[in-house]
Each structure stands twice: as structure tokens, then as C-alpha cells.
Amino acid sequence: MQIGEVARSVGVATSAIRYYEEAGLIPEPERTRSGYREYQPEILDRLGFIRAGQAVGLTLAQLRDVLAIRDRGDAPCTHVAALIDTRIDEIDQRISGLRKLRRELTALAETAAHFDPSDCSPGSVCRILTG
Amino acid sequence: MQIGEVARSVGVATSAIRYYEEAGLIPEPERTRSGYREYQPEILDRLGFIRAGQAVGLTLAQLRDVLAIRDRGDAPCTHVAALIDTRIDEIDQRISGLRKLRRELTALAETAAHFDPSDCSPGSVCRILTG
């Protein structure tokens, strides 16, 4: 398969596939006599894995590590499971940070609703935000 | 006040203050004979506003707009209130997206827990993630 066909099958841009190669996530494929990249079907699973990993918020660096384990011939299961657990913790922290921020913002919105613009002293930019 | 003193008072880097000037969030200050920036005390409130805005996730572009309204002599209250409401909506969307992702990840973690690495076929990278 040429790069365009692979790209269409998986739903990524050809430029992204070349970038993954450059970044060490996929191996350099064979070339045709004219220099075109010539992929084997295995690439589809590999790109599918990258897509799935990205979709849950893993970085390309993390996925590259998983792929390297796989390429050494080992099963990356436990490593993947650990990444998932770490990712869940990150999300929990992110959510609680956002909830805290939301509480602060609703308090500010409340202030804003009871705020008479004529109280708005020209000496400060905006007391709604700065309290 | 010189830039370093302002930076220490507000808790930002001098490079950030120069950047805000460049980006149009703060006006160009007077200069001493030797070319040093010489700030009036009003800058502290302005930088405090920028910090407060950033802390709730507003972008510099949004804050620049608020400051421009203030500089025209108008009260930016209603504009700020609208930004806050929009920001709350963004956060709600972000949180629900993260919650959805978390549900997917806990499902994957569950799969991983019941997964025998020997089931891990060498033909695919990792079936935990790709399902």
C-alpha cells in the first residue's frame, strides 16, 4: 500500500504518517524503485493503536515507548495498564482543578450580577476579577 | 518604579512585562534619560488584573480587549461578566469531555485487569487500547 491509501484507511493525514516515522513511532517502510513508501498491512494496526492512544490522551512519546516494548518482542500489557492508571489520575486532578475554577467563576459571576457599573471606579481596571 | 521592582511586587518576570507591552496589554511607559522604563503605580493594578484574568483561564487577547474598553473610558463590567459566563460554559464542556474520557479509561483499565498477557497476540500492538 502507498502512503495515501494507508492514510485514507486509518483516517490520518499523509503528513502525520511521515511525521510518526520521523518521530520513531513507525519503522521506515520499504520503498518502490521510484522511492515511494510501500507499507505492509501491519501498519494499519500500528496506526490504529496510535490513534486509540491519542484519543485517550496519551502522548506520542508514551506511545513510542509502548511500541518499542512491542518491537522488542515483549507484551506491553502491564505498561499500558500503568499508563491508563496514570492517565486516570491526571484526569481526576484536571477535573478537580476545573471544578475549583468553576466555583471561583460562579462566585465572580454572582458578584458581577450584583455589581453596579457606576461603582466601577476608574482607578482600577475591573474589580469583578480582582476582588 | 523600574521594571524589576514592578515585577517583584506583582510576581511576574520582567520578560513577561516587556512581552505584555509588546502585545498591547500595557502602555509604553515613560523612560529615564538612560532609557530605563519608569512605571507609575497604576501599572500594579493593571498587572494584577492580568494575573487575575489569567488565573481564571482568560487569554491575553481577551484581557487586552477588556483593557482596551477600560482605556476608552468605558466600564468593562458587562463585557467581563460575559467572558466569565463563556468561560464557565467552556469549563463545563471540558469537564464533561474529561468525564467521558474517564469512563472510557476505567473500562479499559477493567479490561486490562482481566487480561492475560499470553492472550496478547503478537499480531497486534495492544488490544487493551484498540478494543
Add this chain to the structure above:
DNA sequence: GTACAGCTTCAAGTGCGGTTGAAGGTCAAG
């Protein structure tokens, strides 16, 4: 006079995950 902190400008780099553009080679159809 000399050390040292502090200021100046300008250009370039950071992270992340790519995209875009230029300049050109390749391949099948008509």
C-alpha cells in the same frame, strides 16, 4: 576603578503535534 546588579534590544527557542509550501519526480489514463 572595578565589581555587580539591573537595565536595554533583538532574535531565536520552548512544547506539542503536526501542517503548509516549494520544487520536483512518477504513474496511469486518454
Add this chain to the structure above:
DNA sequence: CTTGACCTTCAACCGCACTTGAAGCTGTAC
């Protein structure tokens, strides 16, 4: 034989909010 879709490499650019570095001037204390 030309058109057009596809491929190649390489370098530069995107957003965002800065930081870093180089090269040099200023100001004060000793």
C-alpha cells in the same frame, strides 16, 4: 504527449505565552 493525481524531500510555520541568550549600557557601592 500531456494532464492530473500521487509521491518525494526539506524547511518553515501554527498557537500560546512566554523564556533565553547575546551583546552591551547604567547605576551604585566599595
